Amino acid sequence: MISLRARLLFFIVRISGLKNYLLKPGRAEKFIARDHARGPALPVRWLRKHCDIEKAEIDGQPLYRLSPKENGNSLHIFYLHGGGYAFNIVSLHWHFIKKLIRRTGASVTVPIYPLSPENKWDSSYAMVMEAFEQAVSRYGAENIVVMGDSAGGGFSLGLSQMLRNHDKALPSKLVLLSPYLDKTAADPTQIELEKTDILISIEGIRRLGSWWMREGEDPAMFPASPLFAPVDGLPPMLVFAGTDEMLLADSLRLKQKGDEVGAQIELKLYDHMQHVWMLLPIPEAKTALDDIVEFLLAPKV
Structure with a gap:
């Protein structure tokens, strides 16, 4: 049963009108311009106090390495x-x-990759690929778990597929949190899911995808939409999706593809949860964190 805190938070987001923000011509562009001018948030106080933080750069883009x-x-x-x-x-x-650091004792790399619409998928992937190869040289691929939320979840899958395609070292595991895997938003179930999702719309999925791609590129192409690339030969995967979010369709199709080729994909479905609920201050987020920590600390089979 959904918690009272989650109900209240989701209600506030729904009535805020945030879901339609990206649909108003001109307003979305101004919002993104302000976000880019403000820049990325810095590591929070606990991290600054309890971790050694190294800030580096790759092609002018920041990269953070945190060690407890x-x-x-x-x-x-x-x-x-x-x-x-x-x-x-x-x-x-x-x-x-x-x-994650408090619960696992892990060190963490956080690439601040180039953002759209100024940058496209190839420059973002190039930076992240270099960041990952640096992590492999420092920590060893066998010790690395690639994890991401929403677009970062799609990026995590696409990065692993690209590493596999180029016969490069793969991470030991993947964790995808409400992953954004398909820029086409063409799954028919998303018409009904759009009614329950308080944050994401079909038009929003397509618009965000178009900003990350060049004019004329197919939104179903790899690696922009990693759902349409093979998923065999990848590390064990833990995937989370809420039953009320638009991107549930992406996770269900990923799981189906994995089952067809024998890939190790565990899908965790949370009833009535919304997009990236595991980052929110609600009880269901703690339960999801427990699941993630158990997966991270379990020996690889």
């Missing part, structure tokens, strides 16, 4: 933040990373 000062171990999380490929990392992401 106490009780660290060999586990390393390569985290790709969400935001439709257009919005900066925010404090909610850093607070979630804080929880």
Whole structure:
């Protein structure tokens, strides 16, 4: 049963009208311009106090490496933040990373990749690929878990598929949180899911996807839409989706593709949850974190 806190938070988001914000011509562009001018959020206070933080750059883009000062171990999380490929990392992401470090003792790499619409998928992937290869040289691929929320979840899958395609070292595991895997939003079930989703719309999915691609490119192409690429030969995967979110359709199709080829994909469905609920201050987020930590710390089979 959905918690009272989740009900209240989802109600506030619904009546705020945020879902339709990206649909108004001109307003979305101004909102993104303000976000880009403000820049990415910085690591929160707990991280600054309890972690050694190294800030580096790849082609002018920031890259953060965080290592706990106490009780660290060999586990390393390569985290790709969400935001439709257009919005900066925010404090909610850093607070979630804080929880991961507190619960697991892992070190973390956080690439602040180039954002759309100024940048397209190829420049974003190039930066993230270099960041991952640096992480492999420092921590070892066998110790790395690639994780991301929303667009970062799609990015995590696409990165792993690209590494596989180029015969490069793969991470040991993947964790995808409400992943954004398909820029076409053509799944027929999304027509009904749009009614229950308080944040994402079909038009919003397509618009965000178009900003990340060049004019004339197919929105179903790889790696922009990693759902349509093969999923065999990838590390074990833990995927989360809420039953009331638009991107449930992406996760269900990913699971079906994985089952057809024998891929190790565990799908966790949470009743009545909305997009990236695991980052929110609700009881259901703690339950999801428990599931994530169990997966992270379990020996690879």
